[in-house]
Amino acid sequence: MENIYEVASSNKRKSFLIIVFFAFFVGLSIYLLSQALGYYWGYEPGGLGVMGFALILSGLLSFGGYYFSDSIVLTISGARPADKNRDFNFYTTVENLCIASDLPKPRLYIIEDTATNAFATGRDPKHAVICATSGLLDKLSRTELEGVIAHEITHIKNYDTRLMSVVAVLVGTVALLGDWLLRARWRGRSSRDSGSAGAIILLLGIVFAVLSPIIAQFIQLAISRRREFMADAGSVSITRQPAGLIAALKKISQDHEPLEAANKATAHLFIVNPFKDKRTSSVGWFANLFNTHPPIKERIAALNKMT
């Protein structure tokens, strides 16, 4: 048995370590790739110009998605605002859990879909949105729903939308730079005098161009899975009832319907992986590498240990 405070701080520590590792890796790849590109373009000093350009481009692309993440949900087909009388349990549990976690009440939406899922988004707690499917609200009891909502509220409290957007920008930058380097037309540049050093940088750059986008994505998914464990632990520290979330996860995992409104960019924000493809049923660390969410079995095991 683990104390909920210990679980929370151990989760924070692990999450911090992964993020530091990610930052280091991305920094190294971006540096190497821009050095190689800079060399290729005959644009020697530092190569920061190339890196800066890649960062700005990929940043602009992702920033829109991040900054307007709460309004984008409105464009998802069929999402309607929740109503206190019609969706009494959903509305009031969110109100209650916001009292407990000292957050402003997020805007609430419902997707009319029989799939059972819920997600949270928005750039900060003031612009947060929680969205649940009508299937989820129909199938879960109030206690189970509390567990799920508390999970989403923890995502909001931990600024997970912000974190995952920054991570996505960085992964995008690495992929963009790698792409440029691989698409570059390779002609002889023998006139260069710093021959061997430049060749090594180019070679390293090509190796990184091939490998680093994949590795960066794996780390991105590892961060996403770690944040899920954090949100589960956070849910228990708000409700103090692991049983509610466990029962909800079991119910949700029995439902194999994919959610049409989900896409790859928002998958990490849902309570369980919204795609529910065949891959999630296979076990083992290799299958796990490709998932935004840890397997439900592992999540339940972790919840069972909490007191």
Next chain:
Amino acid sequence: MPTTIIIGLILLVAAVWVISTYNFFVSSKARIKAAIQEIGNQLKRQADLIPNLESSTKGYLTHEKGIFEDLTNARRDIANAVESGDVQKMADAGARLASVIPSFKIAVEDNPELKASEVVTKLMDELRDTSDKIMYARRLVIDLTVDYNVRRVTMPSSIVAGMFGFSELPGLITPEKGGHTEVSEAETKTPKVKL
């Protein structure tokens, strides 16, 4: 001189840290105060629901006069406690009301006409929701107080707490002795359910 710059930088970092730690303690105090007011707020909401419940059920539950008397008394206690602003009084009054509600619920469940009434179901839902809200408001006071008290005694924030003389906050007082810490013999037995 690089040494003076380094010393200056260290001093600057230290000052920023002291200020932010001081701000943590001060804002924690303000948040705890607000959270306590929230408890009173929710208790008042619960007390305000009761007259509605009474008027919509009284006609059916004529033989349950005792329950209504208890409800009215508990309600008056809450109103007085909220007015006084004393956390402990509020908590006590809330507990008194919470102890009446189960027997009221049973009376409603036993009466098929009431059970079927949409108004009563809605009011009972509201009542349950409000007691959840009170529970979570109390949880927030407890969590914030723990945070504050832990930071007050652990290094290095305890240095700042000592410097400005921040005292320990009681949060919600639960008596450390009394009925709730003891387990009676009857409670250790597995409950038997007759079907």
